[in-house]
Amino acid sequence: MSNPMYQISMLGPTRVGKTSLISTISKMVGTKLLTGTPISFETEDLATEKKLAMHDKELRGSINAGSIGGESFNAGALAGTQSPFKFKFSLKSMNDESMLDFEILDFPGGWLDPASRPDGAGQQWKDCEKWITESAVIIIPVEATVIMSAASPKELRAIEDNIQSEAIAKIVRQWAKNRAYNYPGEPSVVIFAPTKCESYFIDNVRTTGKNQSSELYEKVNKYYSGVIEAIQDEFTSGSNAFILYTAVDTIGCVDLRRGDWKVDNEHTLRFMGTYSVIPSKKGIQPKGADDIFITICKTMVQAYRISEEVRLEEISMEYQYSQSEAEEARKIAETDEGFIGNFLSWVDGSKKAKRKTASNKEGIASEHNKNKASQETRLQTISEIIKEISERTLSNRTKVIK
Numbered sequence: 001m002s003n004p005m006y007q008i009s010m011l012g013p014t015r016v017g018k019t020s021l022i023s024t025i026s027k028m029v030g031t032k033l034l035t036g037t038p039i040s041f042e043t044e045d046l047a048t049e050k051k052l053a054m055h056d057k058e059l060r061g062s063i064n065a066g067s068i069g070g071e072s073f074n075a076g077a078l079a080g081t082q083s084p085f086k087f088k089f090s091l092k093s094m095n096d097e098s099m100l101d102f103e104i105l106d107f108p109g110g111w112l113d114p115a116s117r118p119d120g121a122g123q124q125w126k127d128c129e130k131w132i133t134e135s136a137v138i139i140i141p142v143e144a145t146v147i148m149s150a151a152s153p154k155e156l157r158a159i160e161d162n163i164q165s166e167a168i169a170k171i172v173r174q175w176a177k178n179r180a181y182n183y184p185g186e187p188s189v190v191i192f193a194p195t196k197c198e199s200y201f202i203d204n205v206r207t208t209g210k211n212q213s214s215e216l217y218e219k220v221n222k223y224y225s226g227v228i229e230a231i232q233d234e235f236t237s238g239s240n241a242f243i244l245y246t247a248v249d250t251i252g253c254v255d256l257r258r259g260d261w262k263v264d265n266e267h268t269l270r271f272m273g274t275y276s277v278i279p280s281k282k283g284i285q286p287k288g289a290d291d292i293f294i295t296i297c298k299t300m301v302q303a304y305r306i307s308e309e310v311r312l313e314e315i316s317m318e319y320q321y322s323q324s325e326a327e328e329a330r331k332i333a334e335t336d337e338g339f340i341g342n343f344l345s346w347v348d349g350s351k352k353a354k355r356k357t358a359s360n361k362e363g364i365a366s367e368h369n370k371n372k373a374s375q376e377t378r379l380q381t382i383s384e385i386i387k388e389i390s391e392r393t394l395s396n397r398t399k400v401i402k
């Protein structure tokens, strides 16, 4: 039986930090986050490993360039994503048995805006949209620096061009409709993940100065209200849908030094941040991504438990059916047909045949019983894993959006 596969999507405009966030989440692989639990988290294919390694190398390069010169880290320095890519991971249980797989879709953020979608990308974009609307988890990275820095009327008006919340709301509504209708019992989660939060928190590398975390939370609620409403409209209360908020630093050791609003080639006023690198022995120190990782694990394992419970029900029914068939066959085989009847059955061999049928059916029932027992053990393991994961607490970078 192949592992179930769960879909996750990143949904945000270009340069917001989608690829960086996936890369940071994947760094939770082998970290202490899962130590003490019976599960581990691994990349599933070489393409994923290569992509992650490449991203890491580029990021380190640009940070080093910044720190050696004592200069700045340019938030536009990394190459953007050129075509959709699915990062493949798997959750493994003890004894290295792969339990469930999940894939995170990343796409060139520019494609969100039809005006900048390349002519030949129509079908690829349709495939992305389909994937997103079927995902169990959607992560919406939000460029914190854009909503926090906009001040003049012109800049405030340019926020929507930068964050594309209307395009996001449209897709998220489709997602919510699909999830509420086709997967009502399964958990469906949206995580708003402000990125580039280094200068608004004082709980990571930067420990002094202003703490603007509440202001950031309020602004995300304000500028994404259309997205939040779309979700709330489509899911009835009591459904298994959650809207979370986790503020992330994917770099940590930087501080926003200057923000410029400049008109780009498409006549759009865009924000560009310049950061200074905070000298730190540890270098890059992400924060917040571990919360997202825990949320993903929790959602996946819960969805997995639900599907395995359904499977247990099916197996139990198969067992019950085969068991009563076996009992019936045994009864027929052992029925006392009276002296003459028994004698005749013995002579023409039908007694033997009936007994054979009965023991075949008993064999089938016992096979089903074994399946049932192993499915029960499987569910027991999943429940233990869920318990372990729930014990991992989320930091105060995470909130629930009502």
Ligand SMILES: Nc1nc2c(ncn2[C@@H]2O[C@H](COP(=O)(O)OP(=O)(O)OP(=O)(O)O)[C@@H](O)[C@H]2O)c(=O)[nH]1
Pocket (backbone or CB within 6 Å): 012, 013, 014, 015, 016, 017, 018, 019, 020, 021, 059, 074, 075, 076, 077, 078, 079, 080, 081, 082, 107, 108, 109, 110, 195, 196, 197, 198, 248, 249, 250, 251, 252, 254, 275
């Ligand atoms: N300071 C800071 N910079 C970040 C953070 N996340 C991403 N960046 C920078 O922002 C730039 C864009 O990040 P990407 O991850 O490439 O953005 P993307 O959303 O994948 O962009 P596209 O591929 O064009 O859609 C890079 O230079 C990153 O280093 C963050 O949390 N803090």
Ligand SMILES: [Mg+2]
Pocket (backbone or CB within 6 Å): 018, 019, 020, 080, 081, 106, 107, 108, 109
């Ligand atoms: Mg990218």
